[in-house]
Amino acid sequence: MMMAVAVSVAGFAGTAMANAFDDCVLENMRGVTSDLAAKSIKIACLRKVSVDIPKEELSALTGRAEYADFGQQFGRGFWIRLENGSAYIVTSVTIDVHVGVGDNQFFETDDFFMPEPGVIYAGPPDDPTRSMQIPRFSKVDFRIITPQPNIDMKKQNFKWGIAAAKGIPVK
Structure with missing residues (x-):
């Protein structure tokens, strides 16, 4: 009897918490032995x-958004603070930038990493997908390097907006 309850609860918890991303990862991790x-x-x-x-x-x-200089190593580009009030975990953003009388330019990114000033990083993050997501009800600063x-x-002297975005729906 106790085993049936445990299996039933585990089955319910799995379906309640699962999403397409988790399902994809579980399905494709079979037999994987390296971190890379x-x-x-x-x-x-x-x-x-x-x-x-x-x-x-x-x-x-x-x-x-502001246009900024990120130093000699990176150059200039857009610093963006984005607040996610949508029903999605944002995984990609395309911004639309208009300067003067010129054509609009579109810049897409799925990397929302912004290094902390004064912090020395010893390598890439343990889980690169963490900087590829903007959770619901959160605020994230990131940059798009483009002279x-x-x-x-x-x-x-520019105007900007969100032209498109991708994400994972949250129920």
């Missing part, structure tokens, strides 16, 4: 199960 392969599978699964976030949900992604000669850093 496991990390690659997680990244591939995150990209595979991400869906386009509907246009009506994009308004729940709010924030601000833009027509943007004045003091004037911040």
Whole structure:
């Protein structure tokens, strides 16, 4: 009797907590013996199960952007603070940037890592998919490195917005 209850509870918990990302990882990890392969599978699964976030949900992604200089090693680009109020775990964002009378430019990223000033990193993160997700109800700072000669850093003479995003629906 106790065994049946344990199996029943475990089965219920598995279906209640599972999502497409977890299912993909579990399915593809069979027989994997290296950390590098496991990390690659997680990244591939995150990209595979991400869906386009509907246009009506994009308004729940709010924030601000500045054009900044990230130093000699990285150069210039956009610093973005994004707040996720959508019903998705955001896994990719495409920003639309407009400068002056020129055409709009689109920049897509699925890397939301922003190094902390003054911190020396000894290597890549243990789980690269952690910096590839913006959880619901969270605020994340990230950067998109792209030199833009027509943007004045003091004037911040550009307009921006979220053109598209991908994510994993949260129930």
